Amino acid sequence: MPPWNDRFLRACRREPVDTTPVWFMRQAGRYQAEYRALRERYTLLEICRRPELCAQVTRLPVEQLGVDAAILFSDIMVPLGPMGVEYELKESVGPIVARPIAGMADVARLRPLEPEETLDYVLETIRLLVRELPVPLIGFVGGPFTLASYLIEGQPTRTFVKTKAMMYGQPAVWHALLERLTDMAVRYLRAQVRAGAHAVQVFDSWVGCLSPADYRAFVLPHMQRLFAETADLGVPRIHFGVNTLGLLPLMRAAGGEVIGVDWRVDLAAAWDLLGPDVAVQGNLDPALLFAPEDVLRQRVQDILASVAGRAGHIFNLGHGVLPQTSPDRLRQVVDWVHSMGGDQREH
Amino acid sequence: MPPWNDRFLRACRREPVDTTPVWFMRQAGRYQAEYRALRERYTLLEICRRPELCAQVTRLPVEQLGVDAAILFSDIMVPLGPMGVEYELKESVGPIVARPIAGMADVARLRPLEPEETLDYVLETIRLLVRELPVPLIGFVGGPFTLASYLIEGQPTRTFVKTKAMMYGQPAVWHALLERLTDMAVRYLRAQVRAGAHAVQVFDSWVGCLSPADYRAFVLPHMQRLFAETADLGVPRIHFGVNTLGLLPLMRAAGGEVIGVDWRVDLAAAWDLLGPDVAVQGNLDPALLFAPEDVLRQRVQDILASVAGRAGHIFNLGHGVLPQTSPDRLRQVVDWVHSMGGDQREH
Numbered sequence: 001m002p003p004w005n006d007r008f009l010r011a012c013r014r015e016p017v018d019t020t021p022v023w024f025m026r027q028a029g030r031y032q033a034e035y036r037a038l039r040e041r042y043t044l045l046e047i048c049r050r051p052e053l054c055a056q057v058t059r060l061p062v063e064q065l066g067v068d069a070a071i072l073f074s075d076i077m078v079p080l081g082p083m084g085v086e087y088e089l090k091e092s093v094g095p096i097v098a099r100p101i102a103g104m105a106d107v108a109r110l111r112p113l114e115p116e117e118t119l120d121y122v123l124e125t126i127r128l129l130v131r132e133l134p135v136p137l138i139g140f141v142g143g144p145f146t147l148a149s150y151l152i153e154g155q156p157t158r159t160f161v162k163t164k165a166m167m168y169g170q171p172a173v174w175h176a177l178l179e180r181l182t183d184m185a186v187r188y189l190r191a192q193v194r195a196g197a198h199a200v201q202v203f204d205s206w207v208g209c210l211s212p213a214d215y216r217a218f219v220l221p222h223m224q225r226l227f228a229e230t231a232d233l234g235v236p237r238i239h240f241g242v243n244t245l246g247l248l249p250l251m252r253a254a255g256g257e258v259i260g261v262d263w264r265v266d267l268a269a270a271w272d273l274l275g276p277d278v279a280v281q282g283n284l285d286p287a288l289l290f291a292p293e294d295v296l297r298q299r300v301q302d303i304l305a306s307v308a309g310r311a312g313h314i315f316n317l318g319h320g321v322l323p324q325t326s327p328d329r330l331r332q333v334v335d336w337v338h339s340m341g342g343d344q345r346e347h
Numbered sequence: 348m349p350p351w352n353d354r355f356l357r358a359c360r361r362e363p364v365d366t367t368p369v370w371f372m373r374q375a376g377r378y379q380a381e382y383r384a385l386r387e388r389y390t391l392l393e394i395c396r397r398p399e400l401c402a403q404v405t406r407l408p409v410e411q412l413g414v415d416a417a418i419l420f421s422d423i424m425v426p427l428g429p430m431g432v433e434y435e436l437k438e439s440v441g442p443i444v445a446r447p448i449a450g451m452a453d454v455a456r457l458r459p460l461e462p463e464e465t466l467d468y469v470l471e472t473i474r475l476l477v478r479e480l481p482v483p484l485i486g487f488v489g490g491p492f493t494l495a496s497y498l499i500e501g502q503p504t505r506t507f508v509k510t511k512a513m514m515y516g517q518p519a520v521w522h523a524l525l526e527r528l529t530d531m532a533v534r535y536l537r538a539q540v541r542a543g544a545h546a547v548q549v550f551d552s553w554v555g556c557l558s559p560a561d562y563r564a565f566v567l568p569h570m571q572r573l574f575a576e577t578a579d580l581g582v583p584r585i586h587f588g589v590n591t592l593g594l595l596p597l598m599r600a601a602g603g604e605v606i607g608v609d610w611r612v613d614l615a616a617a618w619d620l621l622g623p624d625v626a627v628q629g630n631l632d633p634a635l636l637f638a639p640e641d642v643l644r645q646r647v648q649d650i651l652a653s654v655a656g657r658a659g660h661i662f663n664l665g666h667g668v669l670p671q672t673s674p675d676r677l678r679q680v681v682d683w684v685h686s687m688g689g690d691q692r693e694h
Contacts, residue, residue, distance in 0.1 A: 168638030246612040265593040291515030
């Protein structure tokens, strides 16, 4: 086994680190020539279902970029299949659900997730990876709100009108749906950690479309349970969404050892809002990877400088790596974070 | 001339009002059967180019909903045509620009706007409207950032990668482009006010995709000039964008007598951030129009109660009316705001 780099886990726990750890959301994906070549032969879901292949895809950015954590290659829709949801991942569109959820009968048809029985290929991938990875492995699940939005809309949406109409108009159906998705999330995360995942991230990517009042009424109780029922796992849990500045105090109340934020907020200001007892992850705009080298380097430095001296910063983008991104640029960012992150902490 | 209702203008100036004024962004549009019928015979731009028709479309929501202000029916792309931009408004997609701006030569080809010569149909519409409207007329312009994003991307975008790549990589081209768009905005707003508009709104709708650092470097100077060079007009200027919580202090510094915010923030919290010397506009989630009556009514009341006793609240949605919205629901909201807004101010 290669030497173990635990910088990421130490930062999640706000322990001293030699330098700032860094990884990238969607660090395995279309920006990589190797991934694009594989995708000519396999669909995304086919890759997920082949543990050796999936482990290889998960490992590639660790080897190529030198990031401090791997994240399981998968999709937030994966656990919905065994629950009885028929869907496809449509290229450059997103998840399309065959029969969107419209009422209580649809919710009642969702089966409880039995990860060991129906998602063993995911768990086997995790088991393979943790044997050989030189860095921690992050498992993940979609947040109940974000998954519910796909299930109700049937496709990606900009307005979330059907989702919100159900929240407001059929609150019993809404809460029953979120309850099932929360049950799923708890079981799935527990199984991932049992299989060896060292940390987990809850991708509640689209929850930032809600007002604070709606988050409090329709999402917070479920997220609190999700975090309460995974607390005993003892692994860091990263709680992430985009456009969440107005929700940060509520997301903090929901739970997570690490809160992930996007670039729409100054990282230090977000951290002040969250309080010192939590780690933060972020928050470079993925579009900055298309900037000239000196501009990019300055922004990486600005982010590091803005939170220098505080324990618990994990460097990341504010959202996933964009498909046109240059792998070289990402590698540069990793190097800069490692060299300048160290510098920052010495002052 | 019908009795003049100046509640909206008084609230913009933070003067005492009998009750909270209300209007809706995109209050003339696809949710109206009358509008849909007209659109079977005319394109959006054809309506804009016929003053009588355009005035009729602008007036309709005032008559049907009882709102306290009219907003000129138009599109933020309209002034770009006379500047030499070839574009179409593609149904349910948005503006498509034939030759996106990629470099300094493209910027240099943009002609200065001469509103009186090339957009007289807009000014004539305004002149017609102010003669007969019982409420103030709001003129508008797109924010330089938002217009630049359409000109550079060539189409609506979720990631703004090309826009940001130009900002970072060709800052001279970027600033030259924003300078020309700011010149246009100043001339266009001045002409609209000369023609009779009682207030104006700057729709910098997509500026919330920027980090505070990017807004400060690439947008703020232009917005400051836009507001400085329209200050002598003496009409209230509403400064609006979505997803702007992290930018609010900078938008406030840019200018505007009224700052418009979306539903992702508590209105009172946003106002606290902006300070008491400015009016605010907002901020009901347009999706709440799809909620049951009691839920909607409660949220309207919550918003009014949260800022009760403060001078300078204009009730609005946090973004435009959605096409599937019921006109009856909008009328109810107007009635509730008028009745409960008054109630709030008596306590």
